[in-house]
Amino acid sequence: MGFIFSKSMNENMKNQQEFMLMNARLQLERQLMMQNEMRERQMAMQIAWSREFLKYFGAFFGIAAISLTAGAIKGKKPAFLFPIIPLSFVLTYQYDLGYGTLLQRMKGEAENILETEKSKLQLPKGMITFESLEKARREQSKFFIDK
Numbered sequence: 001m002g003f004i005f006s007k008s009m010n011e012n013m014k015n016q017q018e019f020m021l022m023n024a025r026l027q028l029e030r031q032l033m034m035q036n037e038m039r040e041r042q043m044a045m046q047i048a049w050s051r052e053f054l055k056y057f058g059a060f061f062g063i064a065a066i067s068l069t070a071g072a073i074k075g076k077k078p079a080f081l082f083p084i085i086p087l088s089f090v091l092t093y094q095y096d097l098g099y100g101t102l103l104q105r106m107k108g109e110a111e112n113i114l115e116t117e118k119s120k121l122q123l124p125k126g127m128i129t130f131e132s133l134e135k136a137r138r139e140q141s142k143f144f145i146d147k
Contacts, residue, residue, distance in 0.1 A: 043103075051098040054091075061091050 065084050072080035096102040113120065 047098060047103070050094055054094040054098050057091060057094055061087050 064087060068080045068084055072078055093102075
């Protein structure tokens with residue numbers, strides 16, 4: 001009788017462990033999906049911001065280029081054209097970020113860094129561990145208790 005009861009308990013315990021493992025895996029998958037969704041939304045906002053900025057900066061650049069060109073021709077001073085050069089770099093960068101391939105190139109470079117330059121990504125004093133957090137928490141709680 002005891003053997004049958006313990007066998008049933010072992011099966012129930014095994015089933016409970018499998019359920020807990022499946023539940024933990026499902027929760028982790030949901031967290032990963034949520035984090036990825038948030039990352040995608042943040043990137044979409046960055047691209048949208050860049051495109052919006054490009055509209056305003058493009059209008060500014062157009063007006064500035066026409067005005068500076070007119071001033072250079074009228075005053076016969078080609079030095080008026082020099083501000084167009086750095087402004088055109090900013091305009092090109094914003095266009096590339098909003099509509100070009102800059103994000104793909106940045107992603108490729110980031111993947112290269114992750115593969116070949118891993119040492120540059122390490123945190124000072126290494127990874128944060130539970131023990132280091134607990135030690136800091138204890139020290140902080142002692143600090144507040146002592147006062």
